[in-house]
Amino acid sequence: MLKEKLAELKYRLAERFVQREAEITAILAGLLSGEPTILVGEVGTAKTALIESLAGMIDAKYFYYLLTRFTEPDEILGVLDINALREGRYVRRTEGKLPQAEIVFLDEIFKASSAIRNILLDIILNKRIFCDGVYVKLPMLALYTASNEISGDIEDLPFYDRLTIRCFVKSVSEDSWVELIERGIELDLGLKNEKVMDVKDVKTLQNEVNEKFRRIKENGDLIRRYIEALVRLKQRGVKISDRRKIKVLKVASAISFVYGEDNVSLDSLAEALKLTAVHDEDDLKKVEQIILELGLSSFYQHVQKIQVVTAELQNALNASLNGGMEEIKMLSTIYKKASAVISEIPKNPRLIPYIRQFEQVYNRVGDVLERKKAELFGL
Secondary structure, rough: HHHHHHHHHHHHHHHOOOOHHHHHHHHHHHHHOOOOOEEEEEEOOOHHHHHHHHHHHHHHHHHEEEEEOOOOHHHHHHHHHHHHHHHHOOOOOOOOOOOOOEEEEEEEEHHOOOHHHHHHHHHHHHOOOEEEOOOEEEOOEEEEEEEEEOOOOOOHHHHHOOEEEEEEOOOOOOHHHHHHHHHHHHHHHOOOOOOOOHHHHHHHHHHHHHHHHHHEEEEEEEEHHHHHHHHHHHHHOOOOOOHHHHHHHHHHHHHHOOOOOOOHHHHHHHHHHHHHOOOHHHHHHHHHHHHHHHHHHHHHHHHHHHHHHHHHHHHHHHHHOOOOOOHHHHHHHHHHHHHHHOOOOOOOOHHHHHHHHHHHHHHHHHHHHHHHHHHOOOO
């Protein structure tokens, strides 16, 4: 039942948000692993709406705050209880604040002051706050953060390293703007979040992910291939801290659960590397290349095919816009070839983002060919 609920949660989110399959996998991995997640992307790419929808669908207590360099700890943790302070007790009034939330989303994380980030470090590492002389555990299931860009300040590196899952969010491509507008209108009008699972379900799933993570060391072949990937990444200049080397496997365990696997596969390890072993988008390209070179993913060979045929279509389309009959004939030939190539690609949920990119270019080419045909034959 829990696996079915998780699949339904993923489907509902994908149905609501256009071209956000990769981001949904990332936030679900963060939810199931309990590891902090950062969404890095342009303004207005539905980062906040995505996390709010997730919180609503699991019926979780939600706390959101837009951080600035002037944000005070009281604003996120709650103000001090004056009556308790008079009695010599250091207690905060936490109603509606982070300490009582189950899903936390902190926007513009790198704009937070050093005081805020020092507090957040303990929250991230231990899910606790210091209150009245003792540490109090938080009910927080997952912590999400967002930023328009990665901080280049060397002082931010230790903090950034503790944000385990890193997802780079792009704007929706032009060919999906109609779909974006239709779904965006529904969201703007206050689309109701139908409950898919509850907090108790999430806690059970987190326990099962932890058990899968605990058993992963028994998978000798997976660990061997992972070490091989780490060596290759180091050779390519991708720096991964010792802490993060462990976290990659925990995230792989969570992703494996998202896709309903009995055991952690190389496919899940490959996706975890893309989300966890990267510092920035340049690292992401290196990781993807190493995944291909080492054959870590059973579907990445298909990704390569899709990307090649998509690029061929786009190049032929660009040439045809200012070209003549020969360029149109070439475009038509590549269009037919692309159709044949895609028909041979197996159906795999991990391939959806790449298929979508192909379909956008493919449909655009189809429109151009239809228009040229009408111009030539007067149809």
